[in-house]
Amino acid sequence: MSFEIISTAAGFIQFTDLGVGPVALDLGFFQIRWYSLGYLVGIMLGYWMLLKLLARPGAPMSRAQADDIILYTTLGIILGGRIGYILFYQPSILQNPMDVLKLWEGGMSFHGGAIGIIFSLWLLARKHKLSFLRVCDYVACVVPFGLFLVRLANFVNDELWGRVTDVPWAVVFPNGGDLPRHPSQLYEAVLEGLLMAAILWPLFWKTNARYRPGFLTGMAAIIYGTARFSIEFFREPDQQLQWLVETSGLSMGQWLTIPMILVGLFLVFTAGARKQRAEAMAGSNRVT
Secondary structure: OHHHHHHOHHHOEEHHHHOOOOEEEEOOOOEEEHHHHHHHHHHHHHHHHHHHHHOOOOOOOOHHHHHHHHHHHHHHHHHHHHHHHHHHOOHHHHHOHHHHHOHHHOOOOHHHHHHHHHHHHHHHHHHHOOOHHHHHHHHHOOHHHHHHHHHHHHHHOOOOOEOEOOOOOOEEOHHHOOOEEOOHHHHHHHHHHHHHHHHHHHHHHHOOHHHOOOHHHHHHHHHHHHHHHHHOOOEOOOHHHHHHHHHHOOOHHHHHHHHHHHHHHHHHHHHHHHOOOEEOOOOOOEEO
16 A cells, blocks of 8 residues: 555645745844744734734723733743653754753644643632632633644644554655654644634624633633644654554644643533623623
8 A cells, every 4th residue: 555655746735845844034143033023923912813803892901901911821822842852752952951941843842832832821819819720611712813823834834643554645754754744733723723713702792701710721621632633633643653553542732632621621511600790801791
């Protein structure tokens, strides 16, 4: 089967023919990479969206507190994502401490970033005496921007590609050898980013879900967890963690996703008991 795929690899999409690469702008003395832009634009769009959400009645925080969220969550994403990647996927990076700082080369863990964001929001909520779960609910609604853009950046970065396949849309990635592979980064962009937005946004705008603390956060965890768990079957496991797949049948990404799904289910099914009277930070609009 592999020989047949190799012999017909030229008939599949060649990554090199797409005219994309990791560098968005090369000034010679300075480079701007799509990977960095994915995070930057994702945070900017997330902040814009957050302000739109906070304009609705019953917001759990003020505009000034929302400004603080940008700093807190950015640090949470960067530190948590990088530390999580090193601990969960590539501990060998610690052998060369300076490599820890090479974020432009990739190597960020969503699960680590999620833990970093949650911890940073807990600190923010504690500092300003806010409802932690309600703050998380609002932030969960802006997460799809970052997930979508960063997964697209993974694609143009020629990383995190999928397993060998002969589907018509398979792509031959230079870093993936001569075999056509699933463009799993694009699957993730659609399911983790677009699908999550398509579910969370109507729940926020069209229902009273935002007044049930933890519900939107739980839904985001379930959507991401289910999407990531499913797509891992099409994604090439990290070479250094191949042993985990061989011994357990599941990849590291799937193992890390299971508790996320369980926590999400708990938050969703217990959200009704936490439904509370919510009052806007400004004005007298109240919702019960």
